[in-house]
Amino acid sequence: MPSNKDDGGWKKLLWDSDKGELLGRTGGSWFKITVFYIIFYGCLAGIFIGTIQAMLLTLSNYKPTWQDRVAPPGLSHTPRPDKGELSFSLNEIETFLPYTKALKDFLAKYDDEVQRDQMKFEDCGEEPADYKNRGDLESDVGIRKACRFPRSLLGPCSGIEDRDFGFKEGKPCFIVKLNRIVNFRPRPPTSNESIPEDAQPKVQPNVIPLYCSNKREEDAGKIGEIKYYGFGGGFPLQYYPYYGKLLHPQYLQPLVALQFTNLTLNTELRIECKVFGDNIDYSEKDRYQGRFDIKIQR
Numbered sequence: 001m002p003s004n005k006d007d008g009g010w011k012k013l014l015w016d017s018d019k020g021e022l023l024g025r026t027g028g029s030w031f032k033i034t035v036f037y038i039i040f041y042g043c044l045a046g047i048f049i050g051t052i053q054a055m056l057l058t059l060s061n062y063k064p065t066w067q068d069r070v071a072p073p074g075l076s077h078t079p080r081p082d083k084g085e086l087s088f089s090l091n092e093i094e095t096f097l098p099y100t101k102a103l104k105d106f107l108a109k110y111d112d113e114v115q116r117d118q119m120k121f122e123d124c125g126e127e128p129a130d131y132k133n134r135g136d137l138e139s140d141v142g143i144r145k146a147c148r149f150p151r152s153l154l155g156p157c158s159g160i161e162d163r164d165f166g167f168k169e170g171k172p173c174f175i176v177k178l179n180r181i182v183n184f185r186p187r188p189p190t191s192n193e194s195i196p197e198d199a200q201p202k203v204q205p206n207v208i209p210l211y212c213s214n215k216r217e218e219d220a221g222k223i224g225e226i227k228y229y230g231f232g233g234g235f236p237l238q239y240y241p242y243y244g245k246l247l248h249p250q251y252l253q254p255l256v257a258l259q260f261t262n263l264t265l266n267t268e269l270r271i272e273c274k275v276f277g278d279n280i281d282y283s284e285k286d287r288y289q290g291r292f293d294i295k296i297q298r
Contacts, residue, residue, distance in 0.1 A: 063137040096167040128206040128236035155229040157257035207234040212273040224262025
């Protein structure tokens with residue numbers, strides 16, 4: 001008997017046929033509370049959507065709203081081995097094959113045939129020049145042309161003649177670039193105060209200079225000669241500013257090729273490269289902000 005009474009209590013809670021209640025509410029009560037929550041959550045959704053739409057009205061598809069706290073561009077290189085440590089053997093092709101493949105893949109978009117379209121690319125001069133002004137970001141100009149950057153400027157590091165990029169002869173090449181920042185105009189150094197004495201001859205008009213040296217004092221004299229290939233061994237200003245993916249889809253960053261022609265054999269070397277400019281700083285928290293360092297062992 002108690003069991004049947006308990007069952008009847010649960011059944012009555014679910015459905016009370018005497019009062020016409022489902023889970024303790026009549027049909028009218030369920031209707032009212034359903035309408036209330038539909039209106040309540042509809043208003044919340046409307047407020048949320050309205051807030052998002054109001055925020056989107058303040059944003060531009062082409063121009064970043066806030067750039068006052070954007071860090072200076074990072075300096076990156078190819079190939080980029082794991083943990084920044086590159087080692088290879090002259091007699092074992094498989095040890096440097098991943099590096100040469102990375103260089104070939106990276107430089108493929110700099111092939112001459114890719115840059116032939118006159119509607120997408122233009123010649124920006126064979127000497128470093130001032131910024132290339134293509135209008136404001138939100139002007140009606142539309143998609144901007146990109147400056148051509150022929151691979152031949154990279155000399156023996158172009159991969160046109162030497163498909164091993166110097167690795168087979170123990171003279172490895174690296175390709176260096178400044179990372180993209182929309183509407184950023186790097187400014188060349190106006191004085192030599194912050195530039196190492198050995199790097200001061202590289203300072204010239206309309207170029208962001210790049211300089212590499214030993215990071216550790218004990219490596220001095222072991223790195224040998226470093227050759228720089230490209231526009232004046234730095235980054236020419238006519239390739240800036242960058243207008244973003246929507247307005248500048250074909251943009252090619254200017255490159256600098258480094259070739260280490262006389263590295264000491266069987267020695268781990270720590271090399272640091274830096275760019276110098278009035279609006280390029282360095283951070284101890286970011287090893288690639290305006291610089292990079294790499295270990296090389298051959």
